[in-house]
Amino acid sequence: MSRPSATTSRTRVPASRKVDRIESDSKDPRWAKIFVDGVTRAVARLPRESLTELRIRDGMSWTAAVAKRVAQFNIRREAREYSMGMLARSTQNGTTIAQRLERRGFESVVINETIALLKADGWLNDDTHAVIRADSVSRSRPGLSADFLSQSLEWEGVDSARAQREARRVAGNLDSRKQALALARKAIRERGRRTALAVAATLLRKGIESTIIEDALRKEGIEFDE
Structure with a gap:
C-alpha cells in the first residue's frame, strides 16, 4: 500500500469551479473520479458509496474546503484499510497498529481516530490480544x-499491566x-x-525458569550448588 496522501489532483482549481461530471473509474467501477469544468484531469478519486456521505454531486462548487474534506476522508480511509490488513494477517493491539501507522507517515490525530473506531467496532481488543500473544509465545x-x-x-507492544498478568497466568501452566x-x-x-x-x-539466558533447569539437572544426576 502506498504512503498516505491526499487523492485530490495537484492541479490548481479556482474556487469558482463546478463539478462537471462524476465518472466510474475504468480500472475499478467501485471507485468514482471527480472532474471539474475547465480541468482535464480528475481532481479526486473516491469510493462510489462515499459520494453521498461527502455530499459530492454534479454541479456543486468545488471549493478549497470541499477538496480538503475529500482529502481528509481518503487519508482516514487509507489508515483504516491498512489497519484492517494488519488485523487480517495477525492479532494486533492499539500500540502495534499505532506504531505501524506512524511509520507510514499518518498524523497522530488520524492514528488516534482510527484506533478508537477499530475498538468501538470490536476489531481491536487489547485484553484479547495479550491473551493470544502470551499463549502463542508459551507454546513456541x-x-x-x-x-x-x-x-x-x-x-x-503489550502494556506492562497486561503483560505481567498474562505472564503470571501462562508461567504456571503445568503442560x-x-x-x-x-x-x-x-x-x-x-x-x-x-x-x-x-x-x-544457556537455558537460563533463553528465559527458561530457573526451577525447571534445576529440576532437569537433578533428574540427569548432575550435582550443583544451589
Whole structure:
C-alpha cells in the first residue's frame, strides 16, 4: 500500500469551479473520479458509496474546503484499510497498529481516530490480544519465566499491566513446564563437550525458569550448588 496522501489532483482549481461530471473509474467501477469544468484531469478519486456521505454531486462548487474534506476522508480511509490488513494477517493491539501507522507517515490525530473506531467496532481488543500473544509465545517457547515472558510481551507492544498478568497466568501452566523440563533434560544429555552447568546457563539466558533447569539437572544426576 502506498504512503498516505491526499487523492485530490495537484492541479490548481479556482474556487469558482463546478463539478462537471462524476465518472466510474475504468480500472475499478467501485471507485468514482471527480472532474471539474475547465480541468482535464480528475481532481479526486473516491469510493462510489462515499459520494453521498461527502455530499459530492454534479454541479456543486468545488471549493478549497470541499477538496480538503475529500482529502481528509481518503487519508482516514487509507489508515483504516491498512489497519484492517494488519488485523487480517495477525492479532494486533492499539500500540502495534499505532506504531505501524506512524511509520507510514499518518498524523497522530488520524492514528488516534482510527484506533478508537477499530475498538468501538470490536476489531481491536487489547485484553484479547495479550491473551493470544502470551499463549502463542508459551507454546513456541515453553517454560519461560514470568519475568522473561512479561518482558517479551512488552517488547511486542503489550502494556506492562497486561503483560505481567498474562505472564503470571501462562508461567504456571503445568503442560508448558513439563515440556520445558523434557527439552532441558535433552539439552543437558546431548551437551557434547560442554559442561552441564554451561548448558544450564544457556537455558537460563533463553528465559527458561530457573526451577525447571534445576529440576532437569537433578533428574540427569548432575550435582550443583544451589
